[in-house]
Amino acid sequence: MKKLKDAFSSLYTGDNVVKLTELRYIPRWTVLFLDLSIAFLSIFISYYFIEKLHVRVNFPEYIYIKIAIIITVNALFMFVYKTYAGIIRHSTFFDFFKIILCSGSTLSVLLVINFIFSLDVGKPLFLYPNLFLYFFISISIMFFFRMVIKQMFNILIDYKGSSKIRVAVVGVGDASVSLARAILHNPNYPYRLEGFLTKRSDSNKALLLGRKIYNIDKFFKDKNLVNQFDAVLIIKEIMSKQELVEWMTCALDNGLKVLKAPTLSKMRESDFVGGIRNLQIEDLLNRKPIRIENEEVKKRHSGKSVLVTGGAGSIGSEIVRQVAQFEPSVIVVVDQAESPLYELELDLLEKFPHQKFKFVLADISNSYRLEALFENYQFSMVYHAAAYKHVPLIEENPHEAIFVNFLGTRNVAMLSKKYKVNRFVMVSTDKAVNPTNVMGASKRTAELFVQSLQGSEGNTTKFITTRFGNVLGSNGSVIPHFKKQIEKGGPVTITHPDIIRYFMTIPEACELVLEAGTMGSGGEIYVFDMGEPVKILDLARRMIKLSGFTPDEDIKIKFIGLRPGEKLYEELLSNDATTVPTHHHKIMISKDPCLRFSEIEMLCKQIIKSAVKRDKLQVVSILKEIVPEFISNNSEFEVLDKKKIEVSDI
Missing domain, CATH: 3.40.50.720 (NAD(P)-binding Rossmann-like Domain)
Structure with missing residues (x-):
């Protein structure tokens, strides 16, 4: 709560960018309040569409009761599925899936209420098109809200990270993407993700996590492009020694630092930053270790x-x-x-x-x-x-x-x-x-x-x-x-x-x-x-x-x-x-x-x-x-070898 208060108070001090990026997460009650506000807004939007189509709603005199029923049922399933529990700036498809489950469950209950009400009174409490409109509108706005917040944080982090080390992550596999995502979503890391490097040539126009994917050959030929980066970041465990040497040579020859990182599976996220280090010569000399299990x-x-x-x-x-x-x-x-x-x-x-x-x-x-x-x-x-x-x-x-x-x-x-x-x-x-x-x-x-x-x-x-x-x-x-x-x-x-x-x-x-x-x-x-x-x-x-x-x-x-x-x-x-x-x-x-x-x-x-x-x-x-094969080299004891040769000649 204190972090949120500091973030908003900084709007008056002119330091709002830094404060907002230091905010770890929005409190859960705030997310719940915003989701309920979105649900409320979705109801009015759905009614607005129905009105513009000149369709008469059932029981207009009970409009506030009907709104209360929708909000109550939706709030209940928000608690059941904990849609407010996720950190918004780290939202993933799983969070979107929970929103769909929540809204879908709400729609199902409202349809049951509608059916029971129609059996008793003769006509449904809610218009069916109204309910389905509410379902799609609420899902869309909730998901859009999360994506906007997530993108806003990314923009602010990029702005704050202008003095950070600009890195290109090597590879586009799962391990590399996980590494890039950890850097991208944590403003406390001293690194700024600028793109990905790969040997593949079919990804030049693709984006990954909103960042460009560069082919290694084209990348290192463009000096202006290389100058936009400070270092390449590799995961040693997923590379062979030959690949490691190749990437290191390309980077060092073009004035870039070479950083190594562990796989996320080998390190807790809290220790992750400390796990990124400069590549050492021992990493290149290391052959595949011989593990003797006897x-x-x-x-x-x-x-x-x-x-x-x-x-x-x-x-x-x-x-x-x-x-x-x-x-x-x-x-x-x-x-x-x-x-x-x-x-x-x-x-x-x-x-x-x-x-x-x-x-x-x-x-x-x-x-x-x-x-x-x-x-x-x-x-x-x-x-x-x-x-x-x-x-x-x-x-x-x-x-x-x-x-x-x-x-x-x-x-x-x-x-x-x-x-x-x-x-x-x-x-x-x-x-x-x-x-x-x-x-x-x-x-x-x-x-x-x-x-x-x-x-x-x-x-x-x-x-x-x-x-x-x-x-x-x-x-x-x-x-x-x-x-x-x-x-x-x-x-x-x-x-x-x-x-x-x-x-x-x-x-x-x-x-x-x-x-x-x-x-x-x-x-x-x-x-x-x-x-x-x-x-x-x-x-x-x-x-x-x-x-x-x-x-x-x-x-x-x-x-x-x-x-x-x-x-x-x-x-x-x-x-x-x-x-x-x-x-x-x-x-x-x-x-x-x-x-x-x-x-x-x-x-x-x-x-x-x-x-x-x-x-x-x-x-x-x-x-x-x-030890007869002992022949001194560059030593004062070479004289003994000469004497030995002289004796053998005699």
Whole structure:
């Protein structure tokens, strides 16, 4: 009521447009009053027509009683069908249908009254043409009234929305129309619907929700037309990756922003505005996610004790979240990063209040600290995600890679064997394949050690390794790095114009880890179909455009050269490896060369001693002995490869 009062009072203040559009709905009693007024008007119009036709009405002396009967019956059915309950500016065919039911029911009752009255008196109370005229006139005026109010609100909203973002909704399907209608009918949204875009060429002259439908080819050829819009709005869920890239390219090349919206079925209307966001580069890199629905995964975790090392990291924390859904008896989360571990604890206790967690601040290179956990919790599943992963840092500090990536893995794996853990699953990387840096070589050494344990004496644990590429949005990955550089105004730094990488999502990576933990029989290295590689230069250009800037003009791209140990492309399989398919067409087993436990254990003791002494060259030299395919690239350790070649020549 206050809103209505404010709207009418604003007629005197000159701010009536804004106030009226802020009015959420006309009170129901007002709509009922207006409908009854329309009914009253319809009676007089019908009588006016009858009079002009020179037809005498029955019982003219009871005219006011007859009007009262019509209004009373009509009002009764207005309450029955609640014709006054709908929000007028959102009127649809359903509201029109209710009006027809209401007026039709009124007509039926009046016809019954007329029939009974004629049986008793000899002639009907109402003229039948009069009743049918009233029926059609009242329906028409009530519907016309609603359409006028609805159109008036649309005009006022458009007037108020002159400073809003002018959007073209992509598509003319049900989802797109629902999205457009939500924008059109809510004045609080910061968007103004200007039209629709489609690939179809048969809709050029058609209107949808009162807006034009433009063919994509003709639209982007007309610069004056393009300038009437600020952004295109897409629904990501109804598009393929190829369509998404195509629409994004067309929009960005013509200076338009690209916005994405969820389907209305996935979001409450009150949250809808917050659901519209700028298209992110992750949306374009996302392949169709692999959903692994395996009842065995749930059985392996439900009611079991689970350990996750590196649990505060990007991969580790997602593993913890996914495992928590299977209700294990306890999840022990180990990490040496204090603040991330504490933040994870707060998050998990809020999201999984009934799940038992144990958060342990520990270094996995300390076997005594770890053994207390194994002894206490008797783990059934161990997920080993703890590792150092930044190539340049590890190249400078190879001994630290030995302590964490190798010795830490050795400790967790040996304890898993000792305490007869059912399954040990290690998270590895594609950088372990034909490594050109210490980080990759240290992970390959860890892979070899874990594989060697499978056939070692007295072992009952299934040792499994998963190997995949870069993870979207993980800590320190390229996309968050580029975002920060763009926010600062550039430049965006790329090591080499031809560098390419594979990408996958964090949930997808963790689903692979969980699946591998259940499908493996021990000793396997699982590799993943990563899809098509992405050129990092193209990635940077797209991110700059999506941020509303022009590459090399607003934001510069700078090439800084390959970092120590970095290579142009990553591989998932070594040169002499073959693959074996699994029951899932996207997951394969890599048949890599293996070492016996006695062989690698002797070399491991040597490399650990060298790491303790901080002897960089000796550490890397032993790494190259363990991993013969390790050839350093753009690194100080290339000298070791030259010596190796000289010795072999002799």
